[in-house]
Amino acid sequence: MAFTFKQRSILPGFGLSLGFTVFYLCLIVLIPLSVTFLKTASLTWSQFWHAVAAPRALASYRLSFGASLIAASINLVFGLLVAWVLVRYSFPGRRLLDSLVDLPFALPTAVAGIALTAIYSPQGWIGHLLQPLGIKSAYSPLGVVIALTFTGLPFVVRTVQPVLEDLDKEIEEAAASLGADRWQTISRVLFPALMPAAVTGFAMAFARAVGEYGSVVFISGNMPMRTEITPLLIITKLEQYDYAGATAIAVVMLLASFVLLLTINLLPVWSGRRERSATAGEIGTPAAVRA
């Protein structure tokens, strides 16, 4: 059979809609992104290496990726717990907390940033409690973790919740009737079923955290080598008119996010699920919304 670009259909407007889609995609996304790579190609290898492997850049990768990993892990544990409690238990304020889970998606990052800084600064509501214990929360790597935990909070909850809701009660009953105690049922029956969704949520939270800027810059204190995240380093280089350096580091970040995007899109394939997963960054709409 000859290669066909498009299946036959009586519906009109294919050329117009696809043409516009591809045109707009190229104009807004693809051309600007490829310019970034072109710009890097104009650097010599040693210039590029000098920019991306400078001690200050390496320190920023360590902080950005390390703090994101810790924040995503916190979100994995608490996300599973929160999803479990919201789906399985009934308590006053459950509906309210359930809709508040999406707050980090809806609240602008700068607003979250100044609010968290005010809470965790040495004079803040929680900061002044931690201060006597010798824990510096704002203006330290811990502050970065706190901000990134806030940003990534909804991902694991929202990926696990629908899976948990769809899980058949009968499986648990079967496990129980076959003599499993509650902990065995949870660890051997429920956990394996929830893990693919939880891992997807973890990867999405991690990917979002690596690129996050607004909520972190206020609370981190922005000390080079200590609390400077990679996106901030890019901005600093831009402000110093070091466009080549900024672009080189941006390319490193872009490649990291493409790898993460690919991983997130492939996760459902590995775990044998057919559905196209939500990708890094935003709200995985619960199935119930698609009305």
Added chain:
Amino acid sequence: MGTAITFRNPAIVTPKIAATTESPLVRRLLTGIAVIFLSLFLLLPLVMVFSSALAKGFAVYTASLREPDAWAAIRLTLLAAAIAVAANVVFGVAAAWAIGKFDFFGKSILITLIDLPFAVSPVVSGLIYVLLFGLQGVLGPWLAAHDIKIIFAVPGIVLATIFVTFPFVARELIPLIEAQGNEEEEAALTLGASGWQTFFRVTLPNLKWGLLYGVILCNARAMGEFGAVSVVSGHIRGRTNTMPLHIEILYNEYQFVPAFAVASLLALLALLTLFVKSGIEWRSRQQPAEMEAATAGKGPA
């Protein structure tokens, strides 16, 4: 054990037997941890925003919002969000029609490319436009020669906002339009409707809730975008400052009450967004049949 467990809302929960639930103590403990975690990370920042905004009374609060630079920032934010939402709605509908109604080569690649902006750090999203349109950029010298300003001006802010909100509407509409199938449109066309008539009278009404959902999410992100806009704006007070950038400047000048006053407007917008979102979700749960049809295309969860 073995006794019936009482729930506060018996309508939601079906009766359970003890073997498939936890002991009341464990349940209370887990609920407690979850509530504390969510309160600490979600409620506390919200309370902080509003209490700091009103710390010096309501008169100071309203005065901070009426200040000319704050007002200019609000106007610019509204303008940028309006353009970004409108552009992405047109794109989202076109993309959903092409991808949802037709089968063609490279469809899944196209879907992945549409999601791309979500994977890019906001700062990098701003940077790519600086590299394209900035003075050092590819088109910079040509733009300067023709006296067109994009970077450190309103067009750059609008472009960066469009980029970061690019996938919102499209990714809401694509699964929805795929799930609805082509039968209704084919029937309309067979009965003699034109292509546009079919689109406006058959397709669009079926998409309206998904479209609204995409628009409110797109709008929330557009109004609140900070990193990308920060790179392209140039932070010129009263001219290229959006609300989040204005908050940053005020905060760094230790003007906490005005900073939190402007922040409280964005926090209210966030709460409104969540409220509308919950409303749409609640509505779709009321219509299980329609929902089932809509989720059919998503495959097993």
